[in-house]
Amino acid sequence: MAQLQGIRGTRDILPDEVVRWQWVESTARRILSQAQYREIRTPIFEQTELFARGIGEATDVVGKEMYTFTDRGDRSITLRPENTAGVVRSYIEHSLSARGLQRLWYMGPMFRYERPQAGRQRQFHQLGLEAIGSADPRADAEAIAIATQILKSLGLKSLKLDLNSVGNREDRLNYRQALIDYLTPYKEELDADSQDRLTRNPLRILDSKDKRTQEIVQDAPSLLEYLGDFSRNHFEQVQTLLTDLGIEYQINPRLVRGLDYYTHTAFEIQSDDLGAQATVCGGGRYDGLVAELGGKETPAVGWAMGLERLMILVEKLAQVPQSTLDFYLISRGELAQRQSLKLAQGLREAGFAVELDLSGAALKKQMARGDKSGAIACLILGDREAEQQEVQLKWMATKEQQTLEQSDLLSNPPYLRQQLDKHS
Structure with missing residues (x-):
């Protein structure tokens, strides 16, 4: 019988790795809590229509990458490829707008059918932030500042912030035609995906990874030239606020992000700590998404971090605190x-x-395991100790050993903690 294996594009996170994941998660949770962001947990599958309407049918995510199936109720269901649409659906469904600005964050698995590679899986994990209900440029700057704080707290240093504005719907419509006019003479030189996008979603061509297409778009008109007064003013305020915060950035007029719902601010935070620039956080403003999904016109801004890629960086750069083992308990005899x-x-x-120790091995072998356990102390119970209701306590650093009543060991926890701290 063939050995069963995990599905391609998924991977097990083993206990030694989980320690690193838990540290990243607890660091993020602490920083987000300090900024009064509250966790929201949404289902991992939704109606397919949610993503088609929210993300955009012309995007690669909807067109090529979603895990979609028909359930037993003959409904089209999709495993979430991202979570902003799900959070907004929840925001509308539960009338969270009545409670004012919602500062929310989430963490969990997402699913996209992509070619697996280092830091990119078909089941992957994201940490995300959504601030729904504020058009203030300070919300944009706060979101970027929190992302930067999290990444720096995890030990990342070589960070680069790319910033752009994709304007509002009217700005993009004006720019769209100018971009089509520029690219049409080069149509046959564009990669196949970009040729397909030319009339359906031309802004996505700016994000192409094809070398020749990148050369062509280098001289394309800039979206920044087509921003209206409101969009330009918003973008300038965001830049001023980031400067006030001491957060360095560079304007990247080709940055459009991959999802249709973005408006105004778009950004990516990259790290070259692995030798080549890798995006570890991306996001922006999406003022039209709540209305697109059936709610009222509501401004919003957010971001997401890919945790698999982040873990590669953390493994290389960070000293992850190890959990402390107080006692290793050894016993021999019924x-x-x-x-x-x-x-x-x-x-x-x-x-x-x-x-x-559940091995039942001889005391000598159990003691050897205790030496390797990293415990501050070993507790040893043999037949004599058991009959006398005693226990041998051995401090591992000094090898000092003493006999205690079992009841005394539990009688004064603060004193015992003090002794553990002294011998750690």
């Missing part, structure tokens, strides 16, 4: 083994980290 479980659980309930 009565001692029974008492060891009770003692371990009592210590855990008192707030201590305890690993109970």
Whole structure:
């Protein structure tokens, strides 16, 4: 019988890696909480129409990459390829607008049918932020500042912020025709995807990775030249605020992001800590999405970080704090083994980290495992200790050993913690 394996484009996150994930998650959660962003959890699948309307049918995500199926109720269902549309759907459905500005964040798996590569999987994870209900340029700058704070707190240093404005719908309509007029004479030289986008979604051609297409768009008209007064003023205010915050940026007029719902501010934060620029965070403003999905006209801004790519950087750059093991508990003999479980659980309930050796091996082998465990102390229970309701405590750093009553070990948790800190 063939061995079962994980599906291509998915991967297991094993316990040694999970420590790193948990540290990243707790760091982000702390910073987001300080800024009064609250977590929201949405389903991993939604009606396909949500993404077709929200992201845009002409995008690669909707056209090529979604995991879509018909369920037993004959409904078209899609595993979420991103989560902004789901958060906005929830915002509308539960009338969160009645509670004023919503500062929200999420974390979880997304699904896109792409070619798997380092830092990019078909099931991948994103951390995202959404501020729904404010048109203030400070919301844009705050979102960027929080993303930057999270990345720097994780040890990333070589960060580069690309900034652009994609204007409002009217600005883009004016620019769209100018871009088509410029690109049409080069149509046969464009890559196949860009040729297909020329009339359907020409702004996406600016984001092409094809070398020849990049050369062609280098001299294309800039969207910034087509911004109206309102869009230009908003963009200038965002730049001023970032300068006030000491956040360096560069204007990238080719940055359009990959989803149709963006308006005004668009940005990407890149890191070259791996030797080549890699986008670790991308986002922007999407003032039309709430109305597009059936709500009232509502301004909003947000971003998402790809956690797989972020983990590659964290593994290289960060010193991830390791969890502390207080006690490694060793036992030998039937009565001692029974008492060891009770003692371990009592210590855990008192707030201590305890690993109970379940091997049943000889004391010498258990002690060898205790030496490698990283515990501050070993607790040793043999037949004699069990009969006397005692336990041997061995401090691993000094090898000092003492005999204690089991009841005394649990009688004063603050004092025990003080002793652990002293010997750690």
